[in-house]
Amino acid sequence: MGKDKKLNAEQKIIEAAADIFETKGFEGARMQQIADKAGINKALLHYYFRSKDLLFEKVFLKLAGKIFLKFIETFNIEGSIFDKIEMFLQIHQDLLYKNRKFPIFFFNEITRNPDLMRKLMLNLEISKKFQEITKQFDQEKKDGIIRQDVEVSHLIVNIISLSVFPYIGSPAIKEIMKEFDLNYEQFLDERRTMIAQFVINSIKV
Amino acid sequence: MGKDKKLNAEQKIIEAAADIFETKGFEGARMQQIADKAGINKALLHYYFRSKDLLFEKVFLKLAGKIFLKFIETFNIEGSIFDKIEMFLQIHQDLLYKNRKFPIFFFNEITRNPDLMRKLMLNLEISKKFQEITKQFDQEKKDGIIRQDVEVSHLIVNIISLSVFPYIGSPAIKEIMKEFDLNYEQFLDERRTMIAQFVINSIKV
DNA sequence: GTCTATATTGGGATAGAC
DNA sequence: GTCTATCCCAATATAGAC
Numbered sequence A, B: 001m002g003k004d005k006k007l008n009a010e011q012k013i014i015e016a017a018a019d020i021f022e023t024k025g026f027e028g029a030r031m032q033q034i035a036d037k038a039g040i041n042k043a044l045l046h047y048y049f050r051s052k053d054l055l056f057e058k059v060f061l062k063l064a065g066k067i068f069l070k071f072i073e074t075f076n077i078e079g080s081i082f083d084k085i086e087m088f089l090q091i092h093q094d095l096l097y098k099n100r101k102f103p104i105f106f107f108n109e110i111t112r113n114p115d116l117m118r119k120l121m122l123n124l125e126i127s128k129k130f131q132e133i134t135k136q137f138d139q140e141k142k143d144g145i146i147r148q149d150v151e152v153s154h155l156i157v158n159i160i161s162l163s164v165f166p167y168i169g170s171p172a173i174k175e176i177m178k179e180f181d182l183n184y185e186q187f188l189d190e191r192r193t194m195i196a197q198f199v200i201n202s203i204k205v
Numbered sequence C: 001g002t003c004t005a006t007a008t009t010g011g012g013a014t015a016g017a018c
Numbered sequence D: 001g002t003c004t005a006t007c008c009c010a011a012t013a014t015a016g017a018c
Helices: A009-028 A031-038 A042-049 A052-076 A081-098 A102-112 A115-124 A126-142 A152-168 A170-179 A184-203 B009-028 B031-038 B042-049 B052-076 B081-098 B102-112 B115-124 B126-142 B152-168 B170-179 B184-203
Strands: none
Touching: A009 A031, A009 A042, A009 A052, A009 A102, A009 B009, A009 B102, A031 A042, A042 A052, A052 A081, A052 A102, A052 A115, A052 A126, A081 A126, A081 A152, A081 A184, A102 A115, A102 A152, A102 B009, A102 B102, A102 B170, A115 A126, A115 B170, A126 A152, A126 B170, A152 A170, A152 A184, A152 B152, A152 B184, A170 A184, A170 B102, A170 B115, A170 B126, A184 B152, A184 B184, B009 B031, B009 B042, B009 B052, B009 B102, B031 B042, B042 B052, B052 B081, B052 B102, B052 B115, B052 B126, B081 B126, B081 B152, B081 B184, B102 B115, B102 B152, B115 B126, B126 B152, B152 B170, B152 B184, B170 B184
């Protein structure tokens, strides 16, 4: 029986809060519900985190930080640009698949409060990572491996758009697919290989 | 001086509510703020719409209906599949450009309450429209104009992903671009032609 | 550190005059 | 149909015992 046999209150709160906030959003979440889920009293939330705002910020930065860390790790993949894109998409898709509720939550919260994005970037040095990958891709372009009219910033946004949007738009896609007896889970699965193919076709010379 | 010299209260409320809901979301919006913006009293909101829920549903379906109507109109464009994609993207981009706050609002609200999507579809017969365009694209595939491995449902989702995501993710993209002194507005503008090129490169034989 | 009880404010909703 | 005044519950936050 290690120290995690019984998590301390602070840790239990953070886990419960992450779950409630991710599902309901900051505005929709209730402190009572978080306390219930953590199995502790509501007053304890304020004892540890002072206010809903502060609890949210801590939880948001921790959760988003964890996910973005895994996300930017993939920038270090070695190999040709095509290998990089395929590997990047594989890992990225896995990450999304395991954190389906995260994208809409994340983008909604940073829309409500863009300062959260700024704070997240300071924590993770995201800009630096983007600069690195941009430089790598630009080199591949100079070497004539990909089309000369491919603009790297757009390529990156395109890759992310193609993999993230199906999760953000899932209630809409699901509802439309239901009409035609199509399976959303299968649809997501097909995209795992399809997206890489789609991107590579569009950039190769 | 026509009848719109002074809008009636109901109309003023709907316009004010659309604006507040779109910016703050259902959970974040306040009835008081809507009343203030409409220039009327809070009690009048309840007189006309009974509750916040009912006001929201009416406003959401009206706003989303208006935008989706313009969106699905583009399905009727005539010409080759490449013309269709280019025209569709042009109109779609204009629509998004004029309704920047709509995408994240829309997807957040249907995530909170998927039934809204179902109601919207019933109002607009969206499924039927999707079926029509799917059939058109499938024909182009049979005719050998586009790659045989292009799956039509994915192609449609890809096109929408590429144009909608930059708006959903705007606070993130803006923040990252700021670090490199890049201009988000210019970025959006570049995408107008880039996306069509990207898509067409990826599907042409 | 954790609880119960309570304060306080915010916000949706209603009563009733005009 | 529009207003002022008010109700009432929900939700954040605090006080204080243990």
